[in-house]
Amino acid sequence: MPADIDERLRDYAARWRASQPLPPGIGDPGVGGEPVRRRWSALAVAASVIVVALIAGGALVLSRHSDPQQREQAGGIVPWNPVGQRLDTAGVSTARPIGAPAGVRLCSSADFTVVFGRTAIAPDALAGWLTTSFVLRSTAQSPCSVSAYGIDVELVDANGGPLPDDVVRHGPPAFPSMLLVRPGQFVFGAVSWAWYDGRAPRPARLVIDPRGGAADSPLIVSLAGVSIPPHPLNPSNLGLWRSGWFPQPPSVGVPGSLASLSATMHAPPTVANGSTVRYTVEVVNHTTAPVTFDQCPDIVQRLDVVPIKQSYTSGTRGPLNCASAPSTIAAGAGVTFAFELDTKGVVPGRGRLSWQLVLDSFPAVLATAELTVTP
Numbered sequence: 001m002p003a004d005i006d007e008r009l010r011d012y013a014a015r016w017r018a019s020q021p022l023p024p025g026i027g028d029p030g031v032g033g034e035p036v037r038r039r040w041s042a043l044a045v046a047a048s049v050i051v052v053a054l055i056a057g058g059a060l061v062l063s064r065h066s067d068p069q070q071r072e073q074a075g076g077i078v079p080w081n082p083v084g085q086r087l088d089t090a091g092v093s094t095a096r097p098i099g100a101p102a103g104v105r106l107c108s109s110a111d112f113t114v115v116f117g118r119t120a121i122a123p124d125a126l127a128g129w130l131t132t133s134f135v136l137r138s139t140a141q142s143p144c145s146v147s148a149y150g151i152d153v154e155l156v157d158a159n160g161g162p163l164p165d166d167v168v169r170h171g172p173p174a175f176p177s178m179l180l181v182r183p184g185q186f187v188f189g190a191v192s193w194a195w196y197d198g199r200a201p202r203p204a205r206l207v208i209d210p211r212g213g214a215a216d217s218p219l220i221v222s223l224a225g226v227s228i229p230p231h232p233l234n235p236s237n238l239g240l241w242r243s244g245w246f247p248q249p250p251s252v253g254v255p256g257s258l259a260s261l262s263a264t265m266h267a268p269p270t271v272a273n274g275s276t277v278r279y280t281v282e283v284v285n286h287t288t289a290p291v292t293f294d295q296c297p298d299i300v301q302r303l304d305v306v307p308i309k310q311s312y313t314s315g316t317r318g319p320l321n322c323a324s325a326p327s328t329i330a331a332g333a334g335v336t337f338a339f340e341l342d343t344k345g346v347v348p349g350r351g352r353l354s355w356q357l358v359l360d361s362f363p364a365v366l367a368t369a370e371l372t373v374t375p
Contacts, residue, residue, distance in 0.1 A: 080278075106145055108210060117134040131191065131193075135187070148249055148250070152211075155243060164243055167244030180252070186254075192248070196231060271371060283357070284333070348375045349373055350373075355367045
């Protein structure tokens with residue numbers, strides 16, 4: 001992708017690959033007692049995400065490998081339409097998030113309601129780690145701000161007791177450091193976490209605390225019914241640990257906008273060099289406001305393979321198949337679209353398939369998946 005911010009986004013995405021370890025520093029509870037709680041940074045979070053997950057332009061984005069045909073919804077899959085598609089390997093610049101002006105108050109738990117929460121294990125995740133995605137809606141009467149580093153969360157047991165957080169986070173701060181949230185807007189967040197059975201009580205709820213250590217009316221995402229692996233992989237060699245979590249940088253979306261949609265890419269894990277990769281993207285509205293395609297947006301898709309240092313790219317840009325899709329995605333509803341991309345121009349190796357829903361020259365939704373090009 002061009003432009004400085006896109007280079008940073010690509011760097012974050014590279015760090016988010018499931019094959020990469022979590023950042024070093026899982027605190028040893030046997031040394032020095034309880035570890036110090038830290039406010040996390042965007043770079044540290046990027047290096048520590050357990051699933052291939054991006055949050056861009058306000059949307060929760062998950063990527064995974066699966067058979068696209070197994071994801072077909074009751075209304076069917078909107079077919080791929082190559083009409084109007086043109087070669088494009090440049091990508092699209094990402095809009096800079098809106099920072100909160102000086103003097104804007106910190107958001108509190110009382111400023112939000114939870115409208116969506118889901119916990120899942122991604123196939124590419126570090127063994128035993130889960131991710132909980134959530135959407136908050138601002139019910140405040142005035143603007144407020146949330147940390148761009150990651151919204152504070154805490155795992156608690158069935159009695160409300162906090163679980164130990166044995167994860168050490170470090171890295172440079174995000175910019176802007178605070179995001180502006182206006183009344184009625186949505187905040188999209190996620191946290192990757194794990195728990196080791198026998199060393200800490202079983203997690204029962206995830207408490208979301210936008211202000212950090214000052215929860216006045218806790219925002220709760222229940223973990224009831226979640227299958228929690230009892231012995232997750234320890235990504236550190238610093239000794240035993242009990243539980244821990246990595247909040248991911250949040251984003252803010254306007255109700256009814258394309259940026260309030262969430263996207264999940266379902267792509268095969270491999271594709272033969274020179275053939276066509278066929279995949280689907282499930283676009284879901286996890287908010288409480290319908291999203292209407294007043295204008296038909298473009299989609300930008302590209303496959304990047306970097307065998308050593310030089311990047312080999314194949315990509316296209318063109319209109320979404322709006323003629324075959326519903327004009328509105330209702331609250332809680334979703335639509336699955338099929339896509340195809342020719343792999344000519346790339347070379348065998350590990351790559352990244354990316355998909356963007358673009359409006360007004362900026363991506364509103366982004367989804368990615370790891371993909372290996374075979375000889």
